[in-house]
Amino acid sequence: xxxxxxxxxxxxxxxxxxxxxxxxxxxxxxxxxxxxxxxxxxxxxxxxxxxxxxxxxxxxxxxxxxxxxxxxxxxxxxxxxxxxxxxxxxxxxxxxxxxxxxxxxxxxxxxxxxxxxxxxxxxxxxxxxxxxxxxxxxxxxxxxxxxxxxxxxxxxxxxxxxxxxxxxxxxxxxxxxxxxxxxxxxxxxxxxxxxxxxxxxxxxxxxxxxxxxxxxxxxxxxxxxxxxxxxxxxxxxxxxxxxxxxxxxxxxxxxxxxxxxxxxxxxxxxxxxxxxxxxxxxxxxxxxxxxxxxxxxxxxxxxx
Numbered sequence: 001x002x003x004x005x006x007x008x009x010x011x012x013x014x015x016x017x018x019x020x021x022x023x024x025x026x027x028x029x030x031x032x033x034x035x036x037x038x039x040x041x042x043x044x045x046x047x048x049x050x051x052x053x054x055x056x057x058x059x060x061x062x063x064x065x066x067x068x069x070x071x072x073x074x075x076x077x078x079x080x081x082x083x084x085x086x087x088x089x090x091x092x093x094x095x096x097x098x099x100x101x102x103x104x105x106x107x108x109x110x111x112x113x114x115x116x117x118x119x120x121x122x123x124x125x126x127x128x129x130x131x132x133x134x135x136x137x138x139x140x141x142x143x144x145x146x147x148x149x150x151x152x153x154x155x156x157x158x159x160x161x162x163x164x165x166x167x168x169x170x171x172x173x174x175x176x177x178x179x180x181x182x183x184x185x186x187x188x189x190x191x192x193x194x195x196x197x198x199x200x201x202x203x204x205x206x207x208x209x210x211x212x213x214x215x216x217x218x219x220x221x222x223x224x225x226x227x228x229x230x231x232x233x234x235x236x237x238x239x240x241x242x243x244x245x246x247x248x249x250x251x252x253x254x255x256x257x258x259x260x261x262x263x264x265x266x267x268x269x270x271x272x273x274x275x276x277x278x279x280x281x282x283x284x285x286x287x288x289x290x291x292x293x294x295x296x297x298x299x300x301x302x303x304x
Contacts, residue, residue, distance in 0.1 A: 024084075098274060
């Protein structure tokens with residue numbers, strides 16, 4: 001049984017990550033999406049670099065690892081964050097959380113296509129269930145019937161994250177997840193600089209003049225992303241991946257409830273139903289079959 005402190009941290013991660021969707025949607029009222037994404041990444045990168053300098057535990061990647069880190073930064077930070085904030089501006093925090101929750105399923109399918117990993121009937125069934133849930137959210141979870149541009153962008157953000165996990169999987173065979181997170185985040189932040197320049201030149205850049213909004217941005221970057229990420233890694237190391245993954249079923253519904261009371265977003269039946277289907281699909285996909293116990297010597301297989 002994992003330490004109670006570890007379980008409390010995992011609960012904290014669930015609450016923080018669920019609240020991040022709502023905080024991001026709130027900040028988009030005062031920030032343009034690309035600048036908000038860039039500003040949050042800059043604060044998070046500074047936090048991660050500070051931690052690395054204090055602990056002095058980083059090593060220089062090899063040439064091959066630099067290439068993989070570049071791809072992880074492009075897909076998991078640049079593409080994911082650009083489409084996430086752009087989509088969130090036209091969708092809801094609840095929809096964003098539920099669509100991003102599809103990432104494990106998408107990673108399973110991408111692993112089959114690009115890494116030639118086997119996909120079992122169980123994983124296929126979980127994928128189908130989860131995809132039905134996404135269809136419910138995309139078609140019926142918006143303000144009007146049909147597919148919204150925001151949900152399409154959020155799907156692109158989710159795919160960017162899923163693709164990055166393939167590169168991260170290769171990187172973590174030789175590097176720690178801590179090192180991969182820092183390098184890929186900083187690389188993605190640097191690559192986003194031109195996008196901010198384009199937003200500024202086009203006249204679409206908006207910056208908040210409210211102190212509270214800036215404080216919220218820093219808190220989301222440092223606590224909601226940086227600190228929560230460290231807690232998540234500690235939880236996996238202590239409680240195991242299976243138990244930790246159970247806590248990831250919580251953020252989507254936290255986002256739906258909090259966004260209802262903070263932002264006034266309605267709680268739609270399609271969101272709840274689609275969310276249940278997505279999380280059920282993820283659970284089915286990651287469910288491990290229990291292996292039959294070996295019979296003890298001298299005893300019948302059926303027992304006494």
